[in-house]
Amino acid sequence: MSLLAIDLGGTRLRAAWYDESRRQLARAETKTRADEGPDAVIERVIATGHQVVPAGEAPSAIGMSTPGPMDARRGVILHSFALPGWQDVPLASIVSQAFGGAPTFAENDGNVGPLAEYHLGAGRGANPMIYMTISTGIGGGVIIDGKLFTGWSGHAAEPGHMQFNDDQGQVRRLEELASGTALARLAMEKLATWPGETSLRDVQDIDGAMVGRAAQAGDALALSVVQTAGRYLGLALVNLLHLFSPQAVVVGGSVTQLGDLIFGPARAVITERVLDPAFVPPNFIRQAQLGDDVCLIGAALYAQQRRDAID
Amino acid sequence: MSLLAIDLGGTRLRAAWYDESRRQLARAETKTRADEGPDAVIERVIATGHQVVPAGEAPSAIGMSTPGPMDARRGVILHSFALPGWQDVPLASIVSQAFGGAPTFAENDGNVGPLAEYHLGAGRGANPMIYMTISTGIGGGVIIDGKLFTGWSGHAAEPGHMQFNDDQGQVRRLEELASGTALARLAMEKLATWPGETSLRDVQDIDGAMVGRAAQAGDALALSVVQTAGRYLGLALVNLLHLFSPQAVVVGGSVTQLGDLIFGPARAVITERVLDPAFVPPNFIRQAQLGDDVCLIGAALYAQQRRDAID
Numbered sequence: 001m002s003l004l005a006i007d008l009g010g011t012r013l014r015a016a017w018y019d020e021s022r023r024q025l026a027r028a029e030t031k032t033r034a035d036e037g038p039d040a041v042i043e044r045v046i047a048t049g050h051q052v053v054p055a056g057e058a059p060s061a062i063g064m065s066t067p068g069p070m071d072a073r074r075g076v077i078l079h080s081f082a083l084p085g086w087q088d089v090p091l092a093s094i095v096s097q098a099f100g101g102a103p104t105f106a107e108n109d110g111n112v113g114p115l116a117e118y119h120l121g122a123g124r125g126a127n128p129m130i131y132m133t134i135s136t137g138i139g140g141g142v143i144i145d146g147k148l149f150t151g152w153s154g155h156a157a158e159p160g161h162m163q164f165n166d167d168q169g170q171v172r173r174l175e176e177l178a179s180g181t182a183l184a185r186l187a188m189e190k191l192a193t194w195p196g197e198t199s200l201r202d203v204q205d206i207d208g209a210m211v212g213r214a215a216q217a218g219d220a221l222a223l224s225v226v227q228t229a230g231r232y233l234g235l236a237l238v239n240l241l242h243l244f245s246p247q248a249v250v251v252g253g254s255v256t257q258l259g260d261l262i263f264g265p266a267r268a269v270i271t272e273r274v275l276d277p278a279f280v281p282p283n284f285i286r287q288a289q290l291g292d293d294v295c296l297i298g299a300a301l302y303a304q305q306r307r308d309a310i311d
Numbered sequence: 312m313s314l315l316a317i318d319l320g321g322t323r324l325r326a327a328w329y330d331e332s333r334r335q336l337a338r339a340e341t342k343t344r345a346d347e348g349p350d351a352v353i354e355r356v357i358a359t360g361h362q363v364v365p366a367g368e369a370p371s372a373i374g375m376s377t378p379g380p381m382d383a384r385r386g387v388i389l390h391s392f393a394l395p396g397w398q399d400v401p402l403a404s405i406v407s408q409a410f411g412g413a414p415t416f417a418e419n420d421g422n423v424g425p426l427a428e429y430h431l432g433a434g435r436g437a438n439p440m441i442y443m444t445i446s447t448g449i450g451g452g453v454i455i456d457g458k459l460f461t462g463w464s465g466h467a468a469e470p471g472h473m474q475f476n477d478d479q480g481q482v483r484r485l486e487e488l489a490s491g492t493a494l495a496r497l498a499m500e501k502l503a504t505w506p507g508e509t510s511l512r513d514v515q516d517i518d519g520a521m522v523g524r525a526a527q528a529g530d531a532l533a534l535s536v537v538q539t540a541g542r543y544l545g546l547a548l549v550n551l552l553h554l555f556s557p558q559a560v561v562v563g564g565s566v567t568q569l570g571d572l573i574f575g576p577a578r579a580v581i582t583e584r585v586l587d588p589a590f591v592p593p594n595f596i597r598q599a600q601l602g603d604d605v606c607l608i609g610a611a612l613y614a615q616q617r618r619d620a621i622d
Contacts, residue, residue, distance in 0.1 A: 069587060078589075128462055142554075144455065151439055151556025153589050158553040161586050163546060164475030171546065171584065235474060235482065242472040243453075243554060245462025273482065275472050276380060278464050 001307070004059035004099065005300035006049055007293075008091075009109070010034055010067050010082025013044060014293070017052040017059075018300050026052040027296075037085045045091075046098040059099055063303025064106035065113075065295035066091065072154050075106045105306040110139030110158070111148055112298030113288075117250045118143045119301055121289040126248035130240055131288070132159050134233075135253035136208075138175035142244060147305070162236050167228075177232035178262075180208025180255050186225045187211045194221050208255065215261055223261070230262040234269025241270070241279045248281070252288030312618070315370035315410065316611040317360055318604075319402075320420070321345055321378050321393025324355060325604070328363040328370075329611050337363040338607075348396045356402075357409040370410055374614025375417035376424075376606035377402065383465050386417045416617040421450030421469070422459055423609030424599075428561045429454045430612055432600040437559035441551055442599070443470050445544075446564035447519075449486035453555060458616070473547050478539075488543035489573075491519025491566050497536045498522045505532050519566065526572055534572070541573040545580025552581070552590045559592070563599030 003022075007014040009032060017026040028051040032041060053059060068080030075092020077083070096104035114123070114131030123129040123143070132140040138160030142149045150156050160175035176182055184206050191200060198221035199214050200206060214222035240246060255262065263285055274280055290297055314333075318325040320343060328337040339362040343352060364370060379391030386403020388394070407415040425434070425442030434440040434454070443451040449471030453460040461467050471486035487493055495517050502511060509532035510525050511517060525533035551557060566573065574596055585591055601608055 069589075126463075144460070149455070152437075152558035152592060153556040155587065155590055156554060156556035158586060161553040162550050163553075163584060165478070165480070166476065167480055169476070169478055169480055239473050239550065240554075242469040242474075243467060243551075245464040245467035247463035273474060275469060276466065278380075279466055281463060 001060040001304075002057060003300045003303055004049055004053060004062045004102070005064075005296050005303070006045060006062065006095070007065040007109070007295040007299055008032065008041075008045055008067065009065075009295070010080075013041075013048055014296050015048045015052045016293075016296050016300070017054065022300060022304075026054070028052050034083050038083070038089055041083070042089075042091070042094055045095065049095070049099065053099070059102045061303040061307045062095060062099060062102050062104040063112070063299035063301070064092065064095065064104065065109045065299040065302075066106050067109055069155060070106060070108050072105070072107045072111075072150065075104060077106075103303075103307060103310070105303045107148070107299075107302050108139075109295045109298075111141040111150065112302045113139070113252070113294050114141040114143050114250070114298070115148055115301045115305070116290050116294045116298035117252075117288055118146065120297060121250065121294070122286040123248045123250040126246070126250075128244050128246045130157075130159065130244060130246045130249045132249065132251050133253040133288075134179055134251060134255040136180050138179050142246075148302070159236065159240065162239060164235065166232070174232065174236045178229040178236070178255070180212075182229055183208040183211040183225055183255070186228055187222065190221055190225060196220055198222070212255070212258055215258065226258060226261050227265045229255075230265030231269050233262065234266035235273070237266055237285075238270055238273045241274060245279055246281075246284065248284050248286050250286050250288050252294065256287060312371040312615075313368060314611045314614055315360055315364060315373045315413070316375075316607050316614070317356060317373065317406070318376040318420075318606040318610055319343065319352075319356055319378065320376075320606070321391075324352075324359055325607050326359045326363045327604075327607050327611070328365065333611060333615075337365070339363050345394050349394070349400055352394065353400075353402070353405055356406065360406070360410065364410070370413045372614040372618045373406060373410060373413050373415040374423070374610035374612070375403065375406065375415065376420045376610040376613075377417050378420055380466060381417060381419055383416070383418045383422075383461070386415060388417075414614075414618060414621070416614045418459070418610075418613050419450075420606045420609075422452040422461065423613045424450070424563070424605050425452040425454050425561070425609070426459055426612045426616070427601050427605045427609035428563075428599055429457065431608060432561065432605070433597040434559045434561040437557070437561075439555050439557045441468075441470065441555060441557045441560045443560065443562050444564040444599075445490055445562060445566040447491050449490050453557075459613070470547065470551065473550060475546065477543070485543065485547045489540040489547070489566070491523075493540055494519040494522040494536055494566070497539055498533065501532055501536055507531055509533070523566070523569055526569065537569055537572050538576045540566075541576030542580050544573065545577035546584070548577055548596075549581055549584045552585060556590055557592075557595065559595050559597050561597050561599050563605065567598060
């Protein structure tokens with residue numbers, strides 16, 4: 001069975017053609033140009049797909065990775081912050097028709113990413129496995145017994161939407177406390193009262209990447225910000241350990257490149273606050289391995305699993 | 312296959328005999344007398360079991376419900392707040408030997424309770440189903456695809472150990488914020504600065520039941536305490552919805568008798584803070600139905616599932 005995989009991201013659009021052994025035989029990539037609206041983007045999705053399907057062949061199944069919440073059972077994108085103007089778009093059936101009616105399965109990127117890392121990346125064989133991608137926001141998903149776990153609604157698991165009070169007593173989502181966006185906000189808050197030197201003073205439009213680079217260069221304010229975010233991340237990991245008792249938490253995304261600067265404080269909170277050391281597997285926090293193609297590979301695996309479940 | 316079920320609680324010890332259709336044919340109950348130590352309690356467990364096994368018969372399997380963390384794979388109670396002096400006690404193998412070597416499976420009460428409510432109680436058919444028992448502490452467990460979910464360590468899920476900052480910025484476990492014990496603590500904290508009338512002023516040794524009764528009688532301080540606890544419970548439920556997307560959360564234990572006094576504020580927080588209404592099934596908070604025998608029934612079901620997995 002030959003698979004067409006499509007990764008529709010808010011910025012990049014990728015397609016690949018896989019043979020039955022999941023070897024990638026062709027790959028294409030372009031810009032999404034989300035600002036051009038649904039019709040233009042859907043046309044581009046189909047054209048990019050056609051670029052990788054060999055002449056005279058048709059996919060036996062199509063897997064798609066999409067940004068934001070969707071109804072995976074019907075293949076409908078409900079809405080998406082990354083795709084302005086999309087509302088209840090039946091993407092799977094449109095794409096299916098464009099490729100000879102091939103069965104088409106679409107799921108959001110936070111859910112196909114974990115499948116890829118579980119089968120071919122850093123989470124191989126871990127049960128349960130949790131995946132978290134920490135960049136502008138925090139996405140993720142859970143694999144139980146080798147299968148994507150999405151719960152009753154089909155929308156679980158959303159680790160970035162775990163909520164707790166911050167140090168100021170305001171209830172916030174994890175992605176408001178430990179993402180790249182959060183690093184920038186925390187830096188601006190700390191700057192207001194920071195007494196010492198810092199390379200971030202008087203900088204316009206501070207973003208998470210700037211805070212990360214400053215922390216790596218030893219800037220005290222930036223280090224303090226990353227430590228605060230790391231402690232919130234640690235509290236979230238304590239909750240995930242108590243609720244799912246994962247064998248591995250695979251982490252990817254730009255913020256995780258900070259390594260021990262952010263995971264050191266997270267591990268300290270885990271040691272302080274976990275109910276029992278038996279909940280904490282050795283080296284359970286693992287860096288994701290599949291890089292930019294994680295959602296493309298995940299989309300192919302997702303199509304394969306959904307297809308096999310039907311056969 | 313005839314089953315012997317034993318519910319070893321910190322206060323009460325129960326045993327029952329079930330036929331292959333899970334009909335209860337005999338039942339016995341006594342006090343645990345945990346203060347007499349492991350040897351005396353184990354002797355009492357075996358004697359109570361023998362009371363319900365018909366003369367000339369032997370159980371084909373034994374299921375046990377135990378208090379506190381255990382190694383369910385080996386049937387060893389690691390330690391228990393409810394059973395002082397117990398440390399690494401191989402309870403399952405001791406009980407097995409006392410009943411002719413019958414395969415014996417033991418699991419903690421927070422995990423066998425959900426099995427019973429899933430198969431025979433308020434959570435019938437709900438997938439996933441979460442069970443929370445809210446009394447002195449908060450215990451619970453998760454059923455996924457009809458099976459008890461315990462994760463890599465075998466110790467998941469512990470909803471009572473979810474942690475977040477309280478309104479004073481201190482990190483606390485849910486069971487420190489919404490259990491009966493928490494109601495008492497919150498009442499004592501509020502009393503210190505409470506300006507108005509309250510039936511709880513000058514009361515010695517306030518406990519959760521007193522706060523509950525005062526709230527039901529309309530006492531303003533007690534109502535405010537129950538509302539605070541309800542809001543923390545709501546925040547925990549938001550996190551459970553985002554992580555597990557359960558079809559039902561079955562709640563039992565003395566505190567849940569407060570009904571809308573505590574679940575009203577919890578529901579308000581859910582409505583305020585859930586990512587998408589699609590995560591919230593209609594009437595997903597359900598009162599447990601099986602009462603005092605929930606762990607006895609759960610122990611029988613647990614033995615049956617473990618036994619079936621071996622056959």
